[in-house]
Each structure stands twice: as C-alpha cells, then as structure tokens.
Amino acid sequence: MNFWKSTIGQKQLVGLAGLALAGFVLTHMLGNLLILVGPRAYNEYSHALVSNPLIYAAEVGLLVFFLGHVIVAMTLQKRNWKSREVKYAVSASGDKATSPAKKSLWAQGMIILIFVVLHLITMKYGEYYTVNYGQGEIRDLHRLVVDVFHQPGYVIWYVICLVLLGIHLSHGVASSFQTLGFNHPKYTPKIKLGSCLFAAVVTAGFVVQPIYVYFLM
Numbered sequence: 427m428n429f430w431k432s433t434i435g436q437k438q439l440v441g442l443a444g445l446a447l448a449g450f451v452l453t454h455m456l457g458n459l460l461i462l463v464g465p466r467a468y469n470e471y472s473h474a475l476v477s478n479p480l481i482y483a484a485e486v487g488l489l490v491f492f493l494g495h496v497i498v499a500m501t502l503q504k505r506n507w508k509s510r511e512v513k514y515a516v517s518a519s520g521d522k523a524t525s526p527a528k529k530s531l532w533a534q535g536m537i538i539l540i541f542v543v544l545h546l547i548t549m550k551y552g553e554y555y556t557v558n559y560g561q562g563e564i565r566d567l568h569r570l571v572v573d574v575f576h577q578p579g580y581v582i583w584y585v586i587c588l589v590l591l592g593i594h595l596s597h598g599v600a601s602s603f604q605t606l607g608f609n610h611p612k613y614t615p616k617i618k619l620g621s622c623l624f625a626a627v628v629t630a631g632f633v634v635q636p637i638y639v640y641f642l643m
C-alpha cells in the first residue's frame with residue numbers, strides 16, 4: 427500500500443492508466459475513420475459497439491482509468507508545486523532540461539479533460555437521430571457528426587484539442603515507459619521516437635475527420 431502512496435508508485439499508476447487510455451484513443455480513432463467509408467458502415471459499427479453487453483464493463487474500465495489518471499496526476503502535480511516553492515537559482519540545461527511540452531503536461535491534460543467532457547455532451551449525449559437499414563431503427567451518429575463538423579467553430583476547437591492531445595501523447599507515452607522502468611541508453615531514443623510516431627498517427631487519424639466532413643461532405 428505504501429508503494430502506491432509513494433511518488434514513484436503514483437507515477438507508475440498515472441503511466442499505466444495513461445497507456446490504457448492511449449490504447450483507447452487509438453481504437454476510437456480507427457473506428458471513427460469509418461466516416462470516410464460512409465454513413466452505413468459508421469452507424470452499423472457504432473451500433474454493434476453500443477449493443478454489445480461488454481460495453482458497460484468497457485465503459486466502467488475506461489472511466490476508472492480516466493479518473494485514476496487525472497486524479498493521481500493532479501495529486502502529483504500539487505506535490506511537485508509544493509516541493510518547488512523555493513525555486514532553483516539555476517535551471518537545468520542540455521539533456522537534463524525539461525522541455526516546455528513536458529513541463530506543461532498537466533496543463534495539456536486539463537484542456538483535454540475539458541475537451542472530453544464537452545465531447546461527451548456533444549456526441550454521446552447529443553441529438554439522437556435514427557436511421558433504418560432494414561433491421562430496425564438504430565442511432566444515426568453519422569448525421570450528428572456531420573452536423574457538428576459543418577460548424578467552423580467546432581472544427582477549429584477539435585483541431586486545436588487534437589493537436590494538444592498529440593503533444594500530450596508524444597511526451598506522455600514515452601514518460602510512462604520511463605517510469606515503468608524502460609530506461610536504457612539504447613532503448614530510450616527508440617521509445618521516444620515510437621511515442622512521437624504513435625502520437626502523430628493518432629492525431630492525423632482524428633484531425634482528418636472534421637477536415638474531411640467540413641470541406642468534402
């Protein structure tokens with residue numbers, strides 16, 4: 427129990443939950459790319475997801491990882507601020523310096539938290555259109571997404587938040603591996619590169635959706 431109360435234990439918890447969330451955003455992005463295929467593929471995929479009884483367990487798991495990641499990260503950040511009340515006279519430089527993106531991980535996280543809450547209100551709990559492809563009525567999420575992304579304000583907000591998510595992932599994934607013990611002169615650069623590639627793929631896969639809907643649909 428003491429381990430999970432220690433800074434390293436809490437960092438590992440944040441890292442583990444963060445990696446699980448990274449897995450979620452990847453699958454969410456891939457599933458959503460069906461918007462490029464067409465309304466039926468998109469709606470039938472989301473209907474298959476929500477009508478699977480396992481969805482409730484998956485949603486509870488997602489919520490636990492999300493809250494765990496956010497709450498423990500905030501606790502660590504508070505502890506960090508407290509211990510730095512007396513600032514160092516000289517900041518670290520070179521390899522030891524912390525990049526601005528890494529220093530502001532928590533601030534990025536706060537904006538992503540706001541994004542997720544608004545996103546759920548817009549999409550999950552948004553307008554409930556229906557459609558029938560011959561097997562009964564199902565939710566027409568495609569119509570909602572198209573409605574939303576035909577509004578320039580939403581497109582700009584989504585693109586900004588998705589780029590921020592990319593920055594958060596590129597540092598967060600590498601940091602998680604580091605706190606979980608994968609820290610080796612030979613592998614660390616590869617982990618950092620892999621983390622950047624992962625973030626770039628997730629961001630590009632998401633960003634393409636509002637842009638495609640706004641300009642081409």
Ligand code: HEM
Pocket residue numbers: 451454458472475476485538542545546549550567571584588591632633635636
């Ligand atoms: C272009 C970007 C995105 C689009 C078009 C999109 C679309 C959607 C839609 C349509 C839903 C409702 C699914 C349903 O009720 O069946 C949804 C749910 C959700 N989205 Fe997104 N999403 C995007 C980005 C994101 C990002 C970046 C995150 C997280 C950082 C995220 C987190 C969630 C969560 C947590 C849910 C609820 C899942 C559940 O309860 O099963 N989404 N999204």
